[in-house]
Amino acid sequence: MAGWAITKHKIYLASASQTRVHLLRSAGLVFDAKAAPIDEEAIKQAGLAENVPPDDIAITLAELKAQKLASQKEGYIIGCDQLLSCEGAIFSKPRSEQEAAQHLEKLSGKTHRLHNAVVVFQAGRRIWHHCSHADLTMRKLTAQDIADYLAFCGSDCLSSPGCYQIEAGGAQLFSEIKGVYYDILGLPLLPLLQLLRAHGLMAIDGEAGK
Amino acid sequence: MAGWAITKHKIYLASASQTRVHLLRSAGLVFDAKAAPIDEEAIKQAGLAENVPPDDIAITLAELKAQKLASQKEGYIIGCDQLLSCEGAIFSKPRSEQEAAQHLEKLSGKTHRLHNAVVVFQAGRRIWHHCSHADLTMRKLTAQDIADYLAFCGSDCLSSPGCYQIEAGGAQLFSEIKGVYYDILGLPLLPLLQLLRAHGLMAIDGEAGK
Numbered sequence: 001m002a003g004w005a006i007t008k009h010k011i012y013l014a015s016a017s018q019t020r021v022h023l024l025r026s027a028g029l030v031f032d033a034k035a036a037p038i039d040e041e042a043i044k045q046a047g048l049a050e051n052v053p054p055d056d057i058a059i060t061l062a063e064l065k066a067q068k069l070a071s072q073k074e075g076y077i078i079g080c081d082q083l084l085s086c087e088g089a090i091f092s093k094p095r096s097e098q099e100a101a102q103h104l105e106k107l108s109g110k111t112h113r114l115h116n117a118v119v120v121f122q123a124g125r126r127i128w129h130h131c132s133h134a135d136l137t138m139r140k141l142t143a144q145d146i147a148d149y150l151a152f153c154g155s156d157c158l159s160s161p162g163c164y165q166i167e168a169g170g171a172q173l174f175s176e177i178k179g180v181y182y183d184i185l186g187l188p189l190l191p192l193l194q195l196l197r198a199h200g201l202m203a204i205d206g207e208a209g210k
Numbered sequence: 211m212a213g214w215a216i217t218k219h220k221i222y223l224a225s226a227s228q229t230r231v232h233l234l235r236s237a238g239l240v241f242d243a244k245a246a247p248i249d250e251e252a253i254k255q256a257g258l259a260e261n262v263p264p265d266d267i268a269i270t271l272a273e274l275k276a277q278k279l280a281s282q283k284e285g286y287i288i289g290c291d292q293l294l295s296c297e298g299a300i301f302s303k304p305r306s307e308q309e310a311a312q313h314l315e316k317l318s319g320k321t322h323r324l325h326n327a328v329v330v331f332q333a334g335r336r337i338w339h340h341c342s343h344a345d346l347t348m349r350k351l352t353a354q355d356i357a358d359y360l361a362f363c364g365s366d367c368l369s370s371p372g373c374y375q376i377e378a379g380g381a382q383l384f385s386e387i388k389g390v391y392y393d394i395l396g397l398p399l400l401p402l403l404q405l406l407r408a409h410g411l412m413a414i415d416g417e418a419g420k
Contacts, residue, residue: 001361004382027381028362139404148413151211152238166391167377171237171399172214181376181391189381194349203358 010075036068058117082186084161086112134179220285246278268327292396294371296322344389
């Protein structure tokens with residue numbers, strides 16, 4: 001059995017994020033992935049300057065990615081975004097190990113929130129959106145803890161705003177995690193599959209749904 | 211950096227479960243794994259016959275595994291167990307796809323609980339134990355849904371009592387998941403690492419901690 005698809009409609013993910021592509025493929029969804037690059041940093045900064053709540057910034061980013069791909073492709077287009085907020089600040093992916101160390105210093109001993117937005121476009125318009133949260137508390141980290149952690153993770157720490165993968169070395173950072181696995185990875189998967197089921201998602205054999 | 215260990219003491223996992231070994235290694239713990247086979251089914255049935263709560267059965271099973279290995283090895287010995295309970299019944303791993311289909315029929319449309327126990331032995335005695343829960347709600351599954359799911363998962367459905375891996379096709383089964391990723395995989399990792407840290411767990415280079 002090849003997986004799950006919507007008969008006569010292709011499904012696209014407007015992202016090339018390896019984490020999201022892997023999660024959706026593992027879950028059995030039959031889809032194509034295509035990056036829809038937008039100037040995320042400019043939109044984040046503009047949103048912050050206008051005091052737009054992080055949830056709304058994440059939804060806007062997810063929507064713009066889906067919209068961009070919807071102008072090129074027909075079918076169901078999934079756009080998603082994840083933001084990390086802590087004490088009013090929004091964190092972007094670190095660009096160097098030095099910047100990662102600064103992120104971890106700021107997150108140490110505090111609870112931060114992951115805002116996870118997913119938007120679906122069909123026939124050129126948004127038909128659904130959803131936003132969910134995960135709250136993660138880092139233990140109090142010493143400078144040595146941070147240096148040890150970064151030495152263990154290497155460049156993997158650059159792949160997320162919080163500098164961690166909970167399924168890897170990230171486990172060393174936390175005292176408490178409240179949130180569903182899928183949300184921490186950046187994709188509210190259960191509500192998305194429920195929406196797609198309501199639109200006819202069904203099991204397919206071979207390449208039938210592609 | 212090789213990972214985290216307790217200087218001058220080896221750490222052992224009293225289990226050969228690939229999921230738990232992979233989770234702990236990915237988190238950077240330096241340890242050896244060795245299966246400590248006990249007659250789990252007999253202990254479960256005896257506990258159920260005496261109306262022992264699932265948490266206590268899980269702790270007993272984790273303890274017996276750790277104790278068995280502690281009679282052979284020195285150092286810190288980790289034992290763990292996971293039970294699935296639903297409406298008063300305890301589920302064991304299915305032995306065939308047919309049995310998996312029966313499990314899924316029983317779990318369909320209901321919330322089940324995963325009971326996750328971890329026990330640590332040192333110098334031949336139990337020094338710590340912890341039990342945590344995850345609650346997962348399966349959507350109402352038709353016979354066709356179950357057949358499709360089992361066709362997709364193949365023999366992977368035999369590797370857990372609930373017949374799923376949430377990081378794979380299992381995502382197709384659920385309407386809601388409440389619980390931490392580590393608990394769903396069967397190891398309360400954050401409390402365990404906290405206990406080991408209190409006993410001197412620290413970052414090590416090379417093979418120093420082995």
